[in-house]
Amino acid sequence: xxSSYSLDDLKKRLQDSSYKLTHQRxxxxxxxxxxxxxxxxxxxxxxxxxxxxxxIGLATVYRSLELLSAKDIDILQKIEFGxxxxxxxxxxxxxxxxxxxxxxxxxxxxxxxxxxxxxxxLEADIMEKCGxxxxxxxxxxxxxxxECRKKLAD
Amino acid sequence: xxSSYSLDDLKKRLQDSSYKLTHQRxxxxxxxxxxxxxxxxxxxxxxxxxxxxxxIGLATVYRSLELLSAKDIDILQKIEFGxxxxxxxxxxxxxxxxxxxxxxxxxxxxxxxxxxxxxxxLEADIMEKCGxxxxxxxxxxxxxxxECRKKLAD
DNA sequence: GTTGCTGCAAAGCTTTTGCATTAGG
DNA sequence: CCTAATGCAAAAGCTTTGCAGCAAC
Numbered sequence: 001x002x003s004s005y006s007l008d009d010l011k012k013r014l015q016d017s018s019y020k021l022t023h024q025r026x027x028x029x030x031x032x033x034x035x036x037x038x039x040x041x042x043x044x045x046x047x048x049x050x051x052x053x054x055x056i057g058l059a060t061v062y063r064s065l066e067l068l069s070a071k072d073i074d075i076l077q078k079i080e081f082g083x084x085x086x087x088x089x090x091x092x093x094x095x096x097x098x099x100x101x102x103x104x105x106x107x108x109x110x111x112x113x114x115x116x117x118x119x120x121x122l123e124a125d126i127m128e129k130c131g132x133x134x135x136x137x138x139x140x141x142x143x144x145x146x147e148c149r150k151k152l153a154d
Numbered sequence: 155x156x157s158s159y160s161l162d163d164l165k166k167r168l169q170d171s172s173y174k175l176t177h178q179r180x181x182x183x184x185x186x187x188x189x190x191x192x193x194x195x196x197x198x199x200x201x202x203x204x205x206x207x208x209x210i211g212l213a214t215v216y217r218s219l220e221l222l223s224a225k226d227i228d229i230l231q232k233i234e235f236g237x238x239x240x241x242x243x244x245x246x247x248x249x250x251x252x253x254x255x256x257x258x259x260x261x262x263x264x265x266x267x268x269x270x271x272x273x274x275x276l277e278a279d280i281m282e283k284c285g286x287x288x289x290x291x292x293x294x295x296x297x298x299x300x301e302c303r304k305k306l307a308d
Numbered sequence: 309g310t311t312g313c314t315g316c317a318a319a320g321c322t323t324t325t326g327c328a329t330t331a332g333g
Numbered sequence: 334c335c336t337a338a339t340g341c342a343a344a345a346g347c348t349t350t351g352c353a354g355c356a357a358c
Contacts, residue, residue, distance in 0.1 A: 020332050022338060042323080057340045062323065080234040084348085085322060103286045114280055123295070126268055131300030132257045140292045141277070146285030174357050176313065196348080211315045216348060238323085239347060 007033070010068075010075055017072050027054045028064040032076065032090045039079060039087040039111060079138065081111065101139040105148055112145065161187070164222075164229055171226050181208045182218040186230065186244045193233060193241040193265060233292065235265060259299040266299065 010029050014021050031040065031048050040048075046061045065088050069076040077091040081104060103112040123134040144152070164183050168175050185194065185202050194202075200215045219242050223230040231245040235258060246254070257266040277288040298306070 015333095018333095020337065022332070024339070059324080059341080060339055063338080078236065080236055082232065082234055082240070086236070103280065103284065103288075105286075112284065112286065114284060114286075126257065126295060130257065130266065130268060131303070132259075132266065132268075132295070132297055133303055134257075134295045134297040136296040138294045138296070141280060141286070141288045142290040142292070143286055143288040149285070149287055172312095174312065176357070178314070213316075213349075214314055217313080 010073075013073050013075065019067065019073075024056045024060050025064050025067070027052075027056065028061060029068065029075065032088070036090065037113065039081070039089050041085040041087050043085070045088075081140075101141065103141050103143070103145070105143065105145040110145055114141070164227075167227050167229065173221065173227075178210045178214050179218050179221070181206075181210065182215060183222065183229065186242070190244065191267065193235070193243050195239045195241050197239070199242075235294075255293040255295065257295050257297065257299070259297065259302055264299055268295070 007026065007029065010025070011021055014025070019025075027049055028045060031045050032038070035048070042058065042061050042065055045065070046056075046058050049056055049061070065076060065078075065086075067073060069078045069088060069091075075091055076088045079087050079089065079102070081087060081102070100113045100115045103114050104110075105112075119137055119139070123137070126132050126134055161180065161183065164179070165175055168179070173179075181203060182199060185199050186192070189202070196212065196215050196219055199219070200210075200212050203210055203215070219230060219232075219240075221227060223232045223242060223245075229245055230242045233241050233243065233256070235241060235256070254267045254269045257268050258264075259266075273291055273293070277291070280286050280288055
């Protein structure tokens with residue numbers, strides 16, 4: 001994914017929604033573009049920016065994250081791993097990009113990802129049985145990662 | 155589900171793990187047995203107990219919820235809906251009881267449930283591709299419930 | 309009797325908010 | 334220019350913790 005993609009896309013989406021394209025919003029997004037696959041908390045985004053001397057207020061980080069993950073912008077995805085804070089990651093919006101689910105190791109707490117899109121039939125089933133139109137899903141699998149399983153076998 | 159099931163079960167599991175069967179732990183569990191299908195926060199459990207004149211300290215509610223949802227007891231399931239607090243529900247452990255997933259309406263914020271166990275093949279796939287042994291999963295579907303869809307159609 | 313549990317209040321987190329100042333369009 | 338966004342600090346949740354007293358076994 002070229003980093004220009006998301007930055008240009010952000011610009012377009014912000015302007016479409018008549019939000020301002022501020023320096024702070026740009027650098028917050030850049031953190032996610034520069035750290036692909038990371039599930040960052042507001043504090044972590046703030047720390048990364050501090051190290052890059054692009055120090056912005058923590059409250060602004062929170063406000064930017066909220067905006068970027070809002071329905072009309074939808075550039076970030078908000079996720080909860082139950083570790084006491086909300087985390088965010090780049091939303092996968094490009095064609096040919098698969099939905100991904102999270103594999104959370106209950107031993108070492110590592111979070112891995114797993115690309116798959118097998119939930120389509122399940123979603124059709126939900127529509128039929130419950131009249132509920134699914135627009136998004138979040139799946140978390142808990143268990144033991146390969147490393148931890150090997151350590152247990154020793 | 156007879157309420158005696160879980161209470162006796164709690165007693166056994168606590169004793170097996172050499173935890174004490176205190177009055178507070180009993181009444182916290184009773185709240186969940188008396189309110190099946192509810193996703194209760196610590197505050198809500200505390201309020202319900204206050205109304206039943208079984209007033210116990212909020213800190214004890216938190217400690218009881220943590221204990222009852224710990225791996226070795228596993229009577230409650232901790233869930234996060236992203237509304238700012240952790241919620242708990244009775245874990246389904248009986249035979250012939252289906253796993254259930256949550257349908258969260260993005261408009262009215264209602265949380266419904268959907269029983270299904272279609273993730274077995276997906277979990278086998280994860281084991282094969284990632285070497286990750288899935289022991290539990292949590293699935294949330296976001297979308298529009300029937301009511302909200304009808305209102306939108308009007 | 310011991311040991312672990314509870315209650316209370318204080319502290320620790322993450323997150324939100326009010327308001328004066330700044331900057332984007 | 335005008336309005337929205339930022340920064341700072343204070344406040345507002347939810348949750349955890351320290352410690353003296355109490356209760357389960």
